[in-house]
Amino acid sequence: MKFPSLKSLAEGAAHTIKCYPFEVLFALAGTIAATAEVELRHLNREHESWCIRIIMIANLGLLLSLSATLYTQSRNIAMGKRRLIKYVAAIFAASLIFIIDPSAREADYIRFFLMSLAFHLLVAFAAFTGKGQLQGFWQFNKALFSRILTAVLYGLVLFLGLAAAIGATNFLFNFNFEWDTYAILWVWIVGMFTTIFFLAGVPVETHLLDEDQSYPKGLKIFTQYVLIPLSTVYVIILLAYEVKILVEWNLPKGLVSNLVLGYAVFGILSLLLVYPIREHDENKWLKTYARSFYFLLIPLLGLLFVAVGTRVFKYGITEWRYFLIVLACWLLFISIYFLLFKKQNIKLIPVSLCVLTILAIYGPQSAFSVSMYSQRRIIVQFFKNNNAFKNGKLIPVDSTKISNKVGSHAVANLEYFISHYDLAPLQPYFKKDLAAVADSLGKLKSKGDYGLVGRYELRNEKLEWAKNYLGLHKFKSYYFAGMDTVDNHPEYQINTQGITRDVKGYDLIFNTGYQADTVNDKFNDLTIQHVTLANKVCRLTINNETLKFNTQDLAKKLIVDTKQLEKYRQHADEDEYQRIYSVPVDLISVTQETPNYKVRFIVDNMHFRLFKNDKPEVTSLTFMYLIKQK
Known part of the structure; x- marks a missing residue:
């Protein structure tokens, strides 16, 4: 592949800037904004959403301006009207910065992607809005695709070459060019070099492409x-x-x-x-x-x-x-x-x-409006089904009459709605002024520092406020089968205090690893096999002598004395459904013997659920065996 000379690149760049001034200006604005974004992160300053917004608008402005240029050129529009159309396209694209704000609405990331896709498609046919010209349309897009690939290749080669040169100066002259130097170099190559190089190869006389019958083999x-x-x-x-x-x-x-x-x-x-x-x-x-x-x-x-x-x-x-x-x-x-x-x-x-x-x-037909109306309808229907909808407003539900499964699903729907659309769209169904509620929650102190709550913390605060207001405070957004019990028994997580690695009184430790179903090993003259059977029953075979340890029995022994178990609970006020305990080794171990061996089975970590019949089901388990040869 023949690479262009520096002279041809300079002449091509000057000609391209003259032919595509708005496109190059948008590219320059986006490149500067991307550079500022890199520097702000390097200086550990507060993230500026304006940089991201300018980058987005630069992308949209470049595409829309290029579409306007291609359209006016193909139609042979008079120079005055041509400039007017380009100005309108550029101003419209620039004005989108006041509409797109992903820091406030995450959905704007998707909106930007959709706009960029639409404007890319617009570039593809902007010069072929008349009848016919199908061959020219195909040749034009083939040329654009080929030019994009070439621009990416040249840009990548240029970046690698300059990055290697910077690395060499760091090594030879003890310079201190850090990661941000390479990031900024990449930004300018992608933002300016590849953009100008691509624009220089965009076909201008599109009407002649209809006569081009060439086709790459x-x-x-x-x-x-x-x-x-x-x-x-x-x-x-x-x-x-x-x-x-x-x-x-x-x-x-x-x-x-x-x-x-x-x-x-x-x-x-x-x-x-x-x-x-x-x-x-x-x-x-x-x-x-x-x-x-x-x-x-x-x-x-x-x-x-x-x-x-x-x-x-x-x-x-x-x-x-x-x-x-x-x-x-x-x-x-x-x-x-x-x-x-x-x-x-x-x-x-x-x-x-x-x-x-x-x-x-x-618009009302957009993905965001349609999905918002659909998810809002599901939330409202839940309250109607539970007699908590009066005079067109949501009222607190009676949580004692709602199963954990139904309540958890309702909270999950509410959490999804608030994270995607905020509380405001629910205003028609609330007596409270949700704007005032949001303002009040926004003035809370952040749990992580001394400032006000951030965007994600504020979202969680809104969810907790809505749950409390609507009587759903006892439910979590996740659900598992064990939550639907008579006494609302949670999932238990048992950790063992000071689990010993000391083999005093025993000859060896046999550790199966994390939830291993079958483990075979040899220690001197001992042949050992572990198998995890159904319901997490652990079978240990030592030289044809077998022992079985029923972990469900261990779990059941723990919950027999609830008051005793509660002494070992961790973070008792944080989670209603998932309770964490750190218990002594003696409470979560069992010893058995065979004619030739004594084995102590010690649980390191155990998760189990409790069903209506108070029968625990162990779902996760790690453990070890201490083995003594008689």
């Missing part, structure tokens, strides 16, 4: 021998799984969504890559492949709808389920279009996907 090989076989493997697996579901009549697993989307991505990408040569005589089979691909995609989309639908009906709509549903609908639309229409416009793929992406960002 390597691309055909890659598509024919990599992408198409991959999509074929996906469809075989998925069709076999669909048959399995029909035979067993079971609901599909959640992972099937990823497999269907993987098949769709590989298939559509492969068809797009071979689009210019689909009519060639030697490639007639591609039309057959295309029709079979879309035909087979339809039943798989049905599988996807069922997989997502079962979770939506059970847990409601979340942002990710919304995206899956929208993608499934879009893939169904694309499949029907390419099956029914002979004149196939591949521009429809990025255009329709761009429109759907934009619609998913803001």
Whole structure:
């Protein structure tokens, strides 16, 4: 590969800055903001969200400005109107900084990703908004993709070379360039060098690309021998799984969504890559492949709808389920279009996907509004089902009439809602002014330092306030089967005080390791085997002499005298359901003998649950054997 000279790079950079001034300005702003972000972290100063916001806006502004440039160039718009469109695009992109604030709303990270995706798609077809030009559209995007790969390669080589030079000066001249120097170097290479290099290779006379019939042979090989076989493997697996579901009549697993989307991505990408040569005589089979691909995609989309639908009906709509549903609908639309229409416009793929992406960002139809309404409905329905909904408002529930399972699920839903959407959207169902509540909680002192509560602490404070206000204070957001007992017995965690490693009175320690099911070992003339049987019964065999230690009996012995056990409880005021105890060795050990051996079984750590019949079920266990040969 021939690398450009410094002169050509300088001339190309100057020409690019002249042709793409707004794009370069946005790139420069993002690079400076990224540099400031690196320095702020290095100086251990408080994280400035403005740096992240400027980086985001720089990305969006560059893409939107480039789209405006490509559109105005392709339409031969007069210079005055061309400048006006570019100014409007740049101002609109810059104004987004007052809307996007991920430090206040984590959902804005997803919104930024969606905007960036939409603007990338806009760049793909901005110069081809008229009819036809399908060959030019394909050649243009091929050129962009090739230029991106080249820019990344050049940028990586430049970074590695300069980083090696900096490292050499550190070694030879005892300089002290630290990690932030390399980080800033990478920021400027990615932010400015690769951006300008990429922009310099963007095709300008897009109308001439329609006459370009060239096609890389390597691309055909890659598509024919990599992408198409991959999509074929996906469809075989998925069709076999669909048959399995029909035979067993079971609901599909959640992972099937990823497999269907993987098949769709590989298939559509492969068809797009071979689009210019689909009519060639030697490639007639591609039309057959295309029709079979879309035909087979339809039943798989049905599988996807069922997989997502079962979770939506059970847990409601979340942002990710919304995206899956929208993608499934879009893939169904694309499949029907390419099956029914002979004149196939591949521009429809990025255009329709761009429109759907934009619609998913803001508005009542957006992913965030739809999922918020769905999760709020689930919360309200819980209170209605438990007679805690009066005059359109939520009132405290009677927690004594609610099982731990139901209460824990309600708290989990409430926690998810507050972490994603805050308390404010619940205002229509509260008599209290939630804005005033949030202000009051925001003035609390942080538990970690002397300042006010941070964002995550404030979120937890809001959750605790809501739980107390709604009568859910006794429930946690997690649930396990042992919590549904008559006396609300928790999960027990037993740790052993001062567990001995002293073998005084014994010949050796036999430690099985962490939860080992079967362990075999030899010590001199002793052949030892440990096996963990059902219900965590430990069987030890020494030279064909066998002992059994029932850990459930040990657990039951502990809880017989509750008052005695409570003496050893740790952090008694912190957790209602998971109780931690540190007990003496004698309470959690047992000794047995055979004709030739004496063995002491000592538990190091044990977790167990207590069910309605007061029968403990040991779920986790670590232990050791002390062995004495008589």
